[in-house]
Amino acid sequence: MAYGDLSPISREPMRPPAPLRVVFGALFVALLINLLPWSGTPLLIRPDFVLLVLLFWAVHEPRIIGQGMGFALALVMDVADSALLGQHALAYVIATFLAQVLRLRILQLTVAEQALHVGGILFVSTAVMLLLNSMLGRDFPGVALFLSPILGAMLWPVVRAVTAWQKLRLPPPTTMMR
Amino acid sequence: MYQEPFFTRGPSPLARLTFFSLLAIVVMIADHRFRALDTVRLAVSVVLHPVERAMALPGDLASRVGDYFTSQDKLLADNRVLERKVLELAAASQQAQLLKSEHERLIRLAAANDRFANQGIVAEIIRDARNPFNRRIIVDKGMAHGLRGGLPVIDGGGVVGQVTAVGTLTSEVTLITEKDQSVPVMLVRNGLRAVSVGMGKDGTIDVPFIPASADIRNGDVFVTSGIDGLYPPGLAVATITSVEKNAAFQFARIIGTPASGVDNHRFVMVLNNPAAATYPIPDVAGEERKGARERGSRAQRPAPANIRKPEQ
Numbered sequence: 001m002a003y004g005d006l007s008p009i010s011r012e013p014m015r016p017p018a019p020l021r022v023v024f025g026a027l028f029v030a031l032l033i034n035l036l037p038w039s040g041t042p043l044l045i046r047p048d049f050v051l052l053v054l055l056f057w058a059v060h061e062p063r064i065i066g067q068g069m070g071f072a073l074a075l076v077m078d079v080a081d082s083a084l085l086g087q088h089a090l091a092y093v094i095a096t097f098l099a100q101v102l103r104l105r106i107l108q109l110t111v112a113e114q115a116l117h118v119g120g121i122l123f124v125s126t127a128v129m130l131l132l133n134s135m136l137g138r139d140f141p142g143v144a145l146f147l148s149p150i151l152g153a154m155l156w157p158v159v160r161a162v163t164a165w166q167k168l169r170l171p172p173p174t175t176m177m178r
Numbered sequence: 179m180y181q182e183p184f185f186t187r188g189p190s191p192l193a194r195l196t197f198f199s200l201l202a203i204v205v206m207i208a209d210h211r212f213r214a215l216d217t218v219r220l221a222v223s224v225v226l227h228p229v230e231r232a233m234a235l236p237g238d239l240a241s242r243v244g245d246y247f248t249s250q251d252k253l254l255a256d257n258r259v260l261e262r263k264v265l266e267l268a269a270a271s272q273q274a275q276l277l278k279s280e281h282e283r284l285i286r287l288a289a290a291n292d293r294f295a296n297q298g299i300v301a302e303i304i305r306d307a308r309n310p311f312n313r314r315i316i317v318d319k320g321m322a323h324g325l326r327g328g329l330p331v332i333d334g335g336g337v338v339g340q341v342t343a344v345g346t347l348t349s350e351v352t353l354i355t356e357k358d359q360s361v362p363v364m365l366v367r368n369g370l371r372a373v374s375v376g377m378g379k380d381g382t383i384d385v386p387f388i389p390a391s392a393d394i395r396n397g398d399v400f401v402t403s404g405i406d407g408l409y410p411p412g413l414a415v416a417t418i419t420s421v422e423k424n425a426a427f428q429f430a431r432i433i434g435t436p437a438s439g440v441d442n443h444r445f446v447m448v449l450n451n452p453a454a455a456t457y458p459i460p461d462v463a464g465e466e467r468k469g470a471r472e473r474g475s476r477a478q479r480p481a482p483a484n485i486r487k488p489e490q
Contacts, residue, residue, distance in 0.1 A: 035233045039306035067194045079222040082307040082350050086205030097195040133311040139378040141310040
């Protein structure tokens with residue numbers, strides 16, 4: 001950005017906040033995708049959709065979605081994946097923290113650069129899960145595990161496009177002001 | 179009118195991170211060490227269960243449609259194989275009944291406990307647990323059908339695993355190939371006792387701590403020994419596929435493959451083993467308390483048997 005350029009750093013502050021139904025609707029849909037009966041290699045390389053959407057909202061709607069929401073969703077994921085309770089929680093909380101810290105930086109980047117940052121955050125969360133499981137004495141499930149953050153980062157533009165879709169953001173017709 | 183302050187921020191992200199990480203660690207310790215959060219798990223799973231069922235529906239439907247279009251030939255062939263199997267098993271089961279009644283008579287003579295499982299609950303495998311780090315399956319029977327933690331699960335081949343978490347309508351079964359999942363076993367040929375331990379990812383079973391001098395060969399079959407009181411004796415566990423005896427080590431390295439089709443079955447049977455009820459998991463702390471109370475009460479008054487003895 002050249003000195004003296006008066007264009008706003010980010011258009012984000014100008015945008016009205018996303019309605020709650022869109023925020024929680026997107027999280028719910030991500031949870032449903034995570035709850036599909038995955039197994040084997042697809043399970044290993046599956047990006048964590050819930051974490052991806054969580055990161056999106058932590059970046060775009062920090063007043064609604066933060067670490068508390070991440071913690072709650074993570075407990076649900078722990079039960080669903082029959083994992084040790086609190087395992088996803090630690091990973092999600094750390095990832096959300098990183099998203100909060102990198103938020104302003106991510107918002108002014110292009111989509112590809114954003115995806116790189118998100119990939120890094122997803123990688124940290126995968127590494128936390130791997131560390132916790134190896135502390136529990138489990139085997140390393142395979143290098144394919146690290147495809148998951150890469151695929152997640154590749155999905156970032158998709159998540160961004162869907163959740164930022166303007167039609168979702170319009171208020172429902174009944175309450176529309178004349 | 180109340181108006182929110184313009185810059186509401188609350189605790190800093192770092193403070194929140196510290197708080198929630200500590201909370202997560204506390205939750206992990208509570209779950210791992212003390213099993214204190216089983217109710218939380220149960221409550222969440224009750225809510226999750228219908229959603230999971232709904233999400234599994236498309237896949238189920240697809241496989242049902244696939245089943246519907248299997249060819250007539252294949253069904254007929256399957257049927258013939260199954261009929262032959264029924265006949266073979268009928269003979270075996272009649273002999274087994276005879277043996278069982280003889281065994282019961284002998285057992286009654288010796289005044290010991292009957293250790294045969296007599297009831298089983300057939301359960302359908304719904305899916306694998308969605309966790310790349312462990313080997314568990316989810317079956318469609320739960321607390322409502324009388325399942326409880328620790329019950330053994332078998333299929334047509336042998337032991338599949340053990341129920342490790344029970345929901346209202348589903349349960350989680352840990353396979354015997356899960357890392358560190360152990361089963362007390364006995365060699366059929368010579369009665370050598372051992373403990374089989376799951377190896378984790380490659381679906382094999384390790385039998386550690388057998389001396390290199392032991393009489394054990396490839397192809398030997400391990401069955402449950404029943405000394406744990408959880409698995410009834412005589413269920414096939416594993417067939418030995420490799421025995422490595424190295425003079426440098428005290429123990430032989432023994433690897434087996436599970437006798438059950440651990441990964442490729444649709445129905446399993448959960449044995450509602452009566453023996454399991456007679457061997458409860460020892461509640462050491464409770465026993466100590468009870469022991470202390472009994473000692474205290476004995477000190478207060480003498481046992482009634484001692485009073486009556488002189489007269490009779």
